[in-house]
Amino acid sequence: xxxxxxxxxRNSAEMRLRSPKVWGPKVFVVPRSQCSxxxxxxxxxxxxxxxxxxxxxxKEILPHENKVRIVRDDRGLGIxxxxxxxxxxxxGPPSNRRxxxxxxxxxxxxxxxxxxxxxxxxxGQIWAGRSLVASRWWSSVPTARQWQVFLRAxxxxxxxxxxxxxxxVALRTDIPLFDLDPERLAVTFSPQEIMRMAGMVGACAFxxxxxxxxxxxxxxxGTERKIDxxxxxxxxxxxxxRRALANMAASERFEVLGDPAxxxxxxxxLSQTLAGQxxxxxxxxxxxxxxKARVEGDIAINGPEFVAKLEASVALSKVNVVSMGEEVLxxxxxxxxxxQIAQALVRDVVQP
Numbered sequence: 574x575x576x577x578x579x580x581x582x583r584n585s586a587e588m589r590l591r592s593p594k595v596w597g598p599k600v601f602v603v604p605r606s607q608c609s610x611x612x613x614x615x616x617x618x619x620x621x622x623x624x625x626x627x628x629x630x631x632k633e634i635l636p637h638e639n640k641v642r643i644v645r646d647d648r649g650l651g652i653x654x655x656x657x658x659x660x661x662x663x664x665g666p667p668s669n670r671r672x673x674x675x676x677x678x679x680x681x682x683x684x685x686x687x688x689x690x691x692x693x694x695x696x697g698q699i700w701a702g703r704s705l706v707a708s709r710w711w712s713s714v715p716t717a718r719q720w721q722v723f724l725r726a727x728x729x730x731x732x733x734x735x736x737x738x739x740x741x742v743a744l745r746t747d748i749p750l751f752d753l754d755p756e757r758l759a760v761t762f763s764p765q766e767i768m769r770m771a772g773m774v775g776a777c778a779f780x781x782x783x784x785x786x787x788x789x790x791x792x793x794x795g796t797e798r799k800i801d802x803x804x805x806x807x808x809x810x811x812x813x814x815r816r817a818l819a820n821m822a823a824s825e826r827f828e829v830l831g832d833p834a835x836x837x838x839x840x841x842x843l844s845q846t847l848a849g850q851x852x853x854x855x856x857x858x859x860x861x862x863x864x865k866a867r868v869e870g871d872i873a874i875n876g877p878e879f880v881a882k883l884e885a886s887v888a889l890s891k892v893n894v895v896s897m898g899e900e901v902l903x904x905x906x907x908x909x910x911x912x913q914i915a916q917a918l919v920r921d922v923v924q925p
Contacts, residue, residue, distance in 0.1 A: 610708040646704040679742040842886035
């Protein structure tokens, strides 16, 4: 497996118990000679009983020990406690590294007794229900007397007092990838810790939002200063824009009505012809040089004579007059260009 933890034993000389995998974490194995083991019984299966057992285990550790490893039995009413310290390990791992007592790296036993060959010395073990109920370390193979004293001190009654030969036990293959202690997780993620972490997250969010507010406020202030600097130029540009729009409107009116001088000349000719009459010009329309006007009022004229007078003017030609009743006339005519009108006026002045 790529994620299988690899075991590193540190005693007189470092050696690797299992070759490292690609992503497997390091687990430092503490030799059995540097560990203390004891068996504790729980009053109940609840978390308070486990916490009480943990406090008792920390109170009972030796002066040179600073780490405690607790393993709950499958039956749930007993725990195995290992205590050890980094000071006894040559070039020992940092306190934040994962460590494991040597007794826990070997394959477990269903029930019975055995003597396990360790990194240094041997360990006598008594198993019941796949749980280690008693353990003792010797620097060499124990004598028959030492073995019998160990068995009689066991909490469980042992019928066979014969001493087995030391064996080399295979390493476990089910060591978890992560060291998750349910009791420690319950303390780490307690309501108080969750509230503290939530407060830290809220404080970080507040600081982030505050920093964003300050940054955007600074950007806005800088933009306002730039706008103030460009206000004079902007006002000038807007003034030029308004002037250009006015010129465009004038050009559009000129495109619809034509040259204003031509229109005024046409109205002047019409008003001079109707001088002395009570009339009103209600509509003036210019399209493609054609002048059209609607005249209303009490008008007494002679049609042919009225047309002749209009055509005699310098501004209108091809005059056509249509009567829409006694008081309405529609006058249509072609407008003469302003240049021709000016030349005719000059001729009239030069040749009276």
